[in-house]
Amino acid sequence: MAPAERTGTEDASEDDILLAATAVSKRFGGVTAVEEVSIAVKRGSVTAIIGPNGAGKTSFVNMVSGFYRPDSGVIRFAGTDTTRFRPAEIAALGIARTFQNIALFGGMTVLDNIMLGRHVHMKSGILSSFVYWGLAQKEEVAHRARVEELIDFLELQDLRKQPTSALAYGLRKRVELGRALALDPKLLLLDEPMGGMNQEEKEDMAGYILDVNEQWGTTIILIEHDMAVVMDISDRVAVLDRGRKIAEGTPSEMQSNPDVIRAYLGTGERGAGEKRGHAA
């Protein structure tokens, strides 16, 4: 995989685009959650999607991960039209995500949660699992090795055998990142990975995200409210407001863009830097 492209300014050719959403829309009854949004994400880049609450950020990510089906528009991932794919099919193509409201398997251990992230790479079926000793065991051991790498990377060694329901909020977010990474994704979708975290936890999480991007070249789409974080870790920023994309550019361009400033200040909500997650 190509190393991370940090400039983000030069024109991207077709091959450089990993994900291309073209004029996608999603309506819920009378509400238009996403309206004709086009976003092209370069291979190896970190793209932030920002915007006030209810702007349609989560809905957009839900369409990319197949959880919502667009009413119109086309989504292409690595050359495949995924617009009508089911979530499991999209996962198999190499798109992983985390949720704004953590969606871990609470009864399971940290280890099992992350092992589950390997699901699409494993093959054991009913018969080989029934016999276990042999193929299934070999597969478990092989994938366990990769999972242990991730556990080391995310510094979760001491929590391996803990049920995730017993963990603190910030740690659960980290485990969820681990589960997504276990898919070895080409594209990682992070929906407010730092929502509800304190400053220290945010810095840790930002560090992990950058490391993932730099070490493995993983392309990342990140929804985040904290502008300082966005400035730090993203190459491109797309700004949504009331379902529409109102601007796109480098982080510094966006900070001085009058439309962006108006969207954040004009809604009567708090400033961009202090937003927090809301119920999805």
Added chain:
Amino acid sequence: MFHSETGVFKTSYAADMALYPLPVARYAVIALAIVFLFIVPLVFSPYLMTLMNLVLIAVVGAIGLDILVGYTGQISIGHGAFMSVGAYTAANLIVRTGLPFWLAIPAGGAMAALIGIVIGIPSLRIKGIYLAVATLAAQFVIEWMINHITWISGGIEASIQVPPPSIFGFKLVTAYRLYFFLLFFAALAIVATLNWMRSRIGRAFIAIRDQDIAAEIIGINIFKYKLYAFAISSFYAGVTGVLYTYYYGIANYEQFGIDVSINYLAMILIGGLGSILGAIFGATFITILPEAARQFLTHYGGMIMSQDAVTNVVPNLQLVLFGGLIIFFLVAEPEGLNRLWRSIRNYFRVWPFSY
């Protein structure tokens, strides 16, 4: 079943993932094997042995239901009907083609699995109480079909007699011989389930139960795995049905009514959902309890009520006891007997330092 311990370091992932990661658990398994292979058959009276045999059959059925309900989070009130599918499939094959048990048992399981998959199809769209009603409907439809289609049921009595299973011409007729036969299948059911639950399939089941949206997002084909769960669970039910048929020497649809479906739900609820040990506890408890209560009342009931009252109470005892227990465990102890066991085990684990 046996959990890891601080102070014991695992040297490889395979060792860490073993069924019995601790040496002490390995000894416990050997001890259990000695108890069940030698001590039980030597010590138990014929009467206790018949009870034991019923427990072993119930263990297979309860674990099967737990795979679907406890591990995958899908409800079924049709477990009894799947048993009857297995029972009649095997009985017909045994009587008409002389199939030996080692083919009749998987055949009964396979047919039940097939029907289970069909019944499981609505589970993609419907959940909870609606799925319960759908499986309940299946229970009645299957019962009706077996009762009314003579090609399946074998005539007016709707029951088919089968000869006892035999190994190399050795007929398993006594309770003692049947015991080893049933013990083998109970052990196989336990080991198979342990294997499934610690590998990809089992994790997918639990993922669907805990968070079906997240399960789909990480690439689990929910529909496929729900059908797997229905198939495996019904396979166990089918095998249970065949075992009952061998045990009673007859396949009879009345043995597999709605009350049986509910008894099995009671087993896994009382034992503790989503736990193999829980299913074993529940199967044992629900099988033995009415028998114990009946014995107790027939012997001592006369002291507190008239002998007539005793004769009246005994047949309804099971209903009252199970009803009361289900409510108790639903309200007071949702994790069932398994939790009680864990507390006891945790206490002794650090023994003698348990202050």
